[in-house]
Amino acid sequence: MSQRxxxxxxxxxxxxxxxxxxxxxxxxxxxxxxxxxxxxxxHADFNNxxxxxxxSPVKLGGVTIGEVTHIGMNPKNFRAEVxxxxxxxxxxxxxxxxSIYTQGLLGEQYVAIQPGGMPQNLQPGGTITLTQGAxxxxxxIGQMVFDKASGTSSSSGTxxx
Amino acid sequence: xSKNLVEIRGLHFxxxxxxxxxxxxxxxxxxxxxxxxxxxxxxxTTLLNLIAGSLAxxxxxxxxxxxxxxxxxxxxxxxxxxxxxxxxxxSALFTDLSAFENVAFPLRRHFRLPxxxxxxxxxxxxxxxxxxxxxxxQPAELSGGMARRVALARAVxxxxxxxxxxxxxxxxxxxxxxxxxxxxxxxxxxxxASSIVVSHDVRETFSxxxxxxxxxxxxxxxxxxxxxxxxxxSPLAQQFLQGAPEGPVPFHYPAANSFxxxxxLEGAP
Amino acid sequence: xxxxxxxxxxHVVWETVPRLGSATRLLLGGLGAVFxxxxxxxxxxxxxxxxxxxxxxxxxxxALFTGMVLGFQGYxxxxxxxxxxxxxxxxxxxxxxxxxxxxxALLFAGRAGSALTAEIGxxxxxxxxxxxxxxxxxxxxWVVAPRLWAGIFVVPILCVxxxxxxxxxxxxxxxxxxxxxxxxxWAQMQSNITLRGDILNGLFKxxxxxxxxxxxxxxxxxxARPTAEGVGAATTRSVVMASLAVLGLDxxxxALLF
Numbered sequence: 001m002s003q004r005x006x007x008x009x010x011x012x013x014x015x016x017x018x019x020x021x022x023x024x025x026x027x028x029x030x031x032x033x034x035x036x037x038x039x040x041x042x043h044a045d046f047n048n049x050x051x052x053x054x055x056s057p058v059k060l061g062g063v064t065i066g067e068v069t070h071i072g073m074n075p076k077n078f079r080a081e082v083x084x085x086x087x088x089x090x091x092x093x094x095x096x097x098x099s100i101y102t103q104g105l106l107g108e109q110y111v112a113i114q115p116g117g118m119p120q121n122l123q124p125g126g127t128i129t130l131t132q133g134a135x136x137x138x139x140x141i142g143q144m145v146f147d148k149a150s151g152t153s154s155s156s157g158t159x160x161x
Numbered sequence: 162x163s164k165n166l167v168e169i170r171g172l173h174f175x176x177x178x179x180x181x182x183x184x185x186x187x188x189x190x191x192x193x194x195x196x197x198x199x200x201x202x203x204x205x206t207t208l209l210n211l212i213a214g215s216l217a218x219x220x221x222x223x224x225x226x227x228x229x230x231x232x233x234x235x236x237x238x239x240x241x242x243x244x245x246x247x248x249x250x251x252s253a254l255f256t257d258l259s260a261f262e263n264v265a266f267p268l269r270r271h272f273r274l275p276x277x278x279x280x281x282x283x284x285x286x287x288x289x290x291x292x293x294x295x296x297x298x299q300p301a302e303l304s305g306g307m308a309r310r311v312a313l314a315r316a317v318x319x320x321x322x323x324x325x326x327x328x329x330x331x332x333x334x335x336x337x338x339x340x341x342x343x344x345x346x347x348x349x350x351x352x353x354a355s356s357i358v359v360s361h362d363v364r365e366t367f368s369x370x371x372x373x374x375x376x377x378x379x380x381x382x383x384x385x386x387x388x389x390x391x392x393x394x395s396p397l398a399q400q401f402l403q404g405a406p407e408g409p410v411p412f413h414y415p416a417a418n419s420f421x422x423x424x425x426l427e428g429a430p
Numbered sequence: 431x432x433x434x435x436x437x438x439x440x441h442v443v444w445e446t447v448p449r450l451g452s453a454t455r456l457l458l459g460g461l462g463a464v465f466x467x468x469x470x471x472x473x474x475x476x477x478x479x480x481x482x483x484x485x486x487x488x489x490x491x492x493a494l495f496t497g498m499v500l501g502f503q504g505y506x507x508x509x510x511x512x513x514x515x516x517x518x519x520x521x522x523x524x525x526x527x528x529x530x531x532x533x534x535a536l537l538f539a540g541r542a543g544s545a546l547t548a549e550i551g552x553x554x555x556x557x558x559x560x561x562x563x564x565x566x567x568x569x570x571x572w573v574v575a576p577r578l579w580a581g582i583f584v585v586p587i588l589c590v591x592x593x594x595x596x597x598x599x600x601x602x603x604x605x606x607x608x609x610x611x612x613x614x615x616w617a618q619m620q621s622n623i624t625l626r627g628d629i630l631n632g633l634f635k636x637x638x639x640x641x642x643x644x645x646x647x648x649x650x651x652x653x654a655r656p657t658a659e660g661v662g663a664a665t666t667r668s669v670v671m672a673s674l675a676v677l678g679l680d681x682x683x684x685a686l687l688f
Contacts, residue, residue, distance in 0.1 A: 003472060006479045013483045017587030020594040021633075025625050027616070028522050028597060055621040064613065103515045108618060213564060242566040253557035267565040270468055270572075312561075319565075 039066055039085035040124035044098045044111070049080040050134025052100055052109045058084050060113040065090045068111060080133075084111060091121040097130035109134060163227065166191045166323055166355045167212060172221035174207060181207050183379040184221070189323075194349050194356040196366045199376035200401060200410065205359045206250075208376065209327055212357065213247060214238045225323065243271060246316035247325040252308040254300040260287070260311045261296040267318050286314040289351075290344055306337030313341065317348050323355050324348070330362040338362070342369050363402055367391075375401055377410070453649045459570045460578045460648065466571035473572065477580035481542040481644075485588060488541055489534060493592040496533060497599025500524055504600075505608050514610050518619035521600035526623065526632045527688065530593040532680050535639030538585055539672035543647035546577060547668035550651025551661035559652075574648055581644025582637060589636035593629075631687045635680065642679060643672040 049071060058066035066086035074081040086092070095116030102109050114130075122128070167189035174182040181204045189195045199205050210216040211223055214230045223230045228241060254263050264283045268274060274282070287293045290310040300308060309329065316324060326345060330338045346369040349356045360366045367373065367387040375383040375390065375398050383390055383398035390398065400408030421427045463469055504520040550573065553559050559569045597619075604610040623629070647668045654664035 001479070003475075006475055009483045010475050010478045013478070013486065013587065016486075017590055020590045021629075024526075024590060024594055024597075024629050028526075028594075028619055028623050028629070053621065055617075057617060064617070103513075103614075108515065108621065215560065215563060239566040239568070242564060245564065247561070247564040249557045249561055251557050253561035255558055255561075256552075256556070267567070270565065270567045315565075325564075 039087050041069075042066075042084050042086055042092075042122060042124075042126055042128060044082050044084070044128040044131050045074055045077065045079040046082060046098075046100060046131050046133040047079055048100075048133035048136065049082060050100055050102075050109050050136070052082065052111070052134065056108065056110050058086065058111045058113060060090065060115065065113070082111065092116075092128075093118040094120050094122050094126070095130065096122060096128055097132070098128045099132040100134040102135070164190055166226060167357070168224040169208075169212070170222055170224075172208075172211065172218050172223065174204070174211060174216065174218050181379055182211075182218075185376070185379070185381055187374055187381065189355050189357055190372075191355055192349075192353060193371040194346060194358060194369055196370035196373040197357060197359045197376055198361060198363065198366060198373060198401070201361065203376045204379050205361075205376055206327055209247075209325055209357065209359050213245065213325060214242065243267075243319060244321050245323045245325065246319065246321035248309070248313050248316045248327065248329055250328040250331060252300075252305075252312040254303075254308055254312055254315070256300050258300075259296070260292065260298050260300070260303065263300070263311055264315045264318050266315065271319065283318070286318050287311070289317075289348065290314045291340070306333050306340070309333060309337065309341060310344070313344060313348070317352060317354075320352055321354055322352075323357070324352075326356065326358045326360070328360055329358060330360055330365050338365055342366075345369055363404075377401070449653075452653070453645070456570075456574065456649050456652060457578070457645050460574035463568065463571040463575035464579060466568055466575070468567050468571040469575050470572070473576040474580055477576045478584055481538075481546070481577070481580050482584035482587060485538060485541050485584075486591070488537060489588050489592050490595050492533060492537055493530075493595035494599040496529055496592075497521060497525065497596035497601075498603045500529070500596070501600040501603030501608065505604060505610070514608075515614045515618055517604050517610050518600075518615035518617075519622040521604070522597050522619045522623050523628065525593050525596040525600075526628045528632075528680070528684070530589050530596060531632050531635040531639055532676060534585060534589040534592045534636055535643055535676040536673055538581075538588065538640070539643045539647070539669050539676065542581075542584075543643045543672050544665050544669050546581075546644065546647035547651040547654070547665045548661060550577075550648060551654035551656075551664050554652065554654060555656035555658070555661060574652070577648055578641070578644050581640045581647075583640075585640025585643070586633045586636040589633060593632065627688075634687065635683050638679060638683060639676050642675050646672045646675060 052068060052071065054068055054070065056068045057064040058068065066084050068082055069085050070083040072081045072083070073079075092113065093116040095118045097114040097116065099112045099114065100109055101112045116130075165188045167187070169185055169187040172182050172185040172187075173180070185208065187195075187197075187208075197205050197208060207216065211218055211230075212225065214223075214225075214233065218231065225241060226244070228237070230238070230241075233241070254260075255266065258266065261283055264286050265279060268279055268282060284293055284296065287296055290313050292307060292310055292314065295303065295307060295311070300311075303311060313329075324345075329341050329345065333341065342365045345356060345358060348354070358366055358370060367390075370387055372386055373384065373390050374381050375395075377397050383393045383395045385393065391402065393399065393402075397409045399405075400410060406412050416423065419427070500521045501517070504517050504524075505514060508514045508517055508520065550559075553573065559573065562569050562572060601612075601615060605612045605615055650664045650668035650671070651661075654660045
């Protein structure tokens with residue numbers, strides 16, 4: 001094996017390594033920019049975001065239409081403020097609702113959008129006011145046991161508005 | 162500049178409890194080929210390694226070119242070794258390099274020579290051992306005798322002042338033995354170097370040596386020119402030179418019990 | 431009992447501690463020998479080639495199968511909970527944090543480490559190392575240093591390729607074969623894997639493994655008995671010791687890093 005051939009092979013080998021690292025970082029890890037970078041921004045306040053995090057999907061009818069870009073705390077009302085970016089082709093009415101659901105029993109959490117029926121649409125930077133936070137499974141089970149014990153059956157959940 | 166290139170005084174060396182050299186005195190005059198002979202296991206190779214500085218003696222000293230090897234810093238030992246060449250018993254050619262590259266190895270490592278000059282130097286060394294035509298062969302393609310000659314060319318590649326030979330004739334056919342022997346003498350004289358040949362091959366060694374030492378059980382038992390050694394009165398030297406099975410060195414390794422007792426022919430005392 | 435074990439224990443300590451000392455001297459001397467004038471970048475490149483490039487095919491095949499098995503097993507475990515959407519995360523996390531570095535190192539020990547030990551052992555038994563010293567070329571610089579540094583350099587690269595190919599293998603099984611939604615597969619993975627916490631920590635593990643495996647291989651070669659049997663025994667010992675060291679070190683690193 002000539003020195004030149006070895007140089008070539010080692011060069012290819014190193015490039016392969018760098019390329020693999022780049023693909024891992026961008027495709028698998030979370031270094032890539034947000035996929036809906038050209039979307040418009042919406043806010044929503046929840047009383048509980050559960051394990052929602054940056055890059056969690058925003059879905060409408062099961063189809064991903066955007067993603068969470070930031071989760072913060074609104075210091076005025078002590079509610080979690082979720083910032084999302086939404087596909088610009090999807091225009092949502094102003095009475096649209098947002099809920100935090102879990103995929104399966106142990107799956108990740110996402111924001112589910114329930115479109116409303118009003119003629120006016122939410123403007124970029126607008127806020128969704130009809131929200132339902134994440135369901136706390138402990139609370140749910142506790143409530144169910146309590147309901148069973150008291151012989152009533154009422155639905156659980158923490159509706160706001 | 163002293164008359165002797167190598168001087169050894171009162172050298173003691175032991176491996177663990179086992180004493181290998183017990184008070185060896187030896188001189189190698191400049192320009193001479195000195196033979197160190199003796200039966201296998203007599204400490205010849207150990208002595209060579211002590212002269213090369215790869216082993217350190219417990220007592221006594223080895224002086225090469227005026228420098229005592231005892232506690233010589235590694236950098237200076239390496240500087241000294243650049244002026245020494247050694248031919249190993251198993252040739253020790255680098256198996257991943259061609260014959261040419263083997264000879265070129267020390268030159269490439271120590272000097273920045275233009276490729277054309279390097280080419281000339283290496284081919285000259287290979288020509289001196291008659292293997293210029295085998296320059297491109299790999300070590301695996303060389304016969305034992307040829308490999309030994311390439312190794313010889315490599316040992317003298319740096320034009321050393323001292324060349325060490327560890328059993329240069331072992332395992333070679335008679336023709337190769339003759340070639341190696343004549344090269345040892347010729348290279349020594351052509352380079353103006355001194356040589357130390359460690360061997361148990363009496364006839365070939367005597368044919369090229371100026372002076373010889375016979376080593377037995379860690380001591381010098383006889384020394385002199387080949388002619389003096391041949392007429393030595395030491396029974397040990399005579400036994401070795403004549404290859405007699407019986408003599409001061411017994412044929413039987415000492416046993417704890419008598420032969421008859423080990424065979425069960427005698428009752429226990 | 432104590433008559434039997436105490437002297438034995440003493441013997442083991444008596445033998446092992448100085449050996450560990452000489453192995454450490456070899457490691458530090460070998461790593462430090464990059465500054466020796468006889469260290470050659472060409473020799474290093476040559477080792478990167480033999481240790482890295484020539485191990486690549488093995489790594490890719492092994493990674494593909496590992497990823498596919500992970501896909502199947504993960505699917506059957508998750509489908510009970512209706513959580514197959516987490517399959518991508520499961521595959522990627524297992525590979526990036528554990529299986530990638532560990533399997534790369536184990537395969538490297540078997541493929542390249544054993545060859546290193548055998549090569550250096552036979553260089554020793556055929557007096558090539560002694561000849562080198564006699565030519566005033568330090569074997570630490572010419573033989574040991576290029577191999578140690580190549581091992582450290584090559585294993586993380588092999589590992590990152592192993593990770594990627596493994597994830598691709600997992601994808602092949604999960605999405606086209608088992609029918610997991612492709613978008614969910616990647617999206618879930620992306621939202622749960624971090625560059626520093628998972629990918630780079632895994633590669634740091636691989637770097638440590640590369641150092642340890644190469645160190646053991648070189649050390650076993652250098653300290654092999656200079657006979658054919660001695661070199662054979664050293665080669666076996668090299669693979670066994672390196673594999674155990676990788677698994678043990680993995681435990682420690684996992685506890686420290688994650």
